Amino acid sequence: MDHSFATAWDAGLVLASRRKWWRIAAEIEDQMLRPTVPTRAQNKRGRSAKPVLKATGPGQIWSLDISDVYSPWRKIVFKVYSVMDILSRQIVGWRVEDREADHLAVDMFEAAIAEHGAPHTVHADSGAAMRSHLLRDALTV
Known part of the structure; x- marks a missing residue:
């Protein structure tokens, strides 16, 4: 999608913002069938719970x-x-x-x-x- 946007931009054709291009692509069914690329957040252990600390008095x-x-x-x-x-x-x-x-x-x-x-x-x-x-x-x- 970024390549398509950059190609159109280089040709002087500005139809919409880069974010709008991504929104349009997300609505196209074929785009949704693409595999997701694993990122750091998608590790094998899963997400860990956020620590919650609560102080009831000073100095804790x-x-x-x-x-x-x-x-x-x-x-x-x-x-x-x-x-x-x-x-x-x-x-x-x-x-x-x-x-x-x-x-x-x-x-x-x-x-x-x-x-x-x-x-x-x-x-x-x-x-x-x-x-x-x-x-x-x-x-x-």
């Missing part, structure tokens, strides 16, 4: 995030590490670094736990520093 669940902050200088990016209590939305730990590293996250957590106490659960996405064995071992004490 913390959320870790590492975000990029762009500097006014070209090609210089800082990493902002932050840990938030998900019930109170209070930032319990943070730091700004020039790189993402698991030992920096461990140092931040050690300082946050010393000040606020250890949480029951820590939630994070699948970043490299967040999946590291060093951080996991430091939080599983």
Whole structure:
């Protein structure tokens, strides 16, 4: 379908948007008989259930995030590490670094736990520093 759209576009014939071409193709019965191409989401294990975390009090669940902050200088990016209590939305730990590293996250957590106490659960996405064995071992004490 993309090839047909691009060919018509190159010829100077613009009948509809690319999305409209796909909608028309979806209505054609022959298009529906085409095999589906497996993607990452269609793995053999099936979909896993989304984790649901619910805090009933402060200090139970913390959320870790590492975000990029762009500097006014070209090609210089800082990493902002932050840990938030998900019930109170209070930032319990943070730091700004020039790189993402698991030992920096461990140092931040050690300082946050010393000040606020250890949480029951820590939630994070699948970043490299967040999946590291060093951080996991430091939080599983």
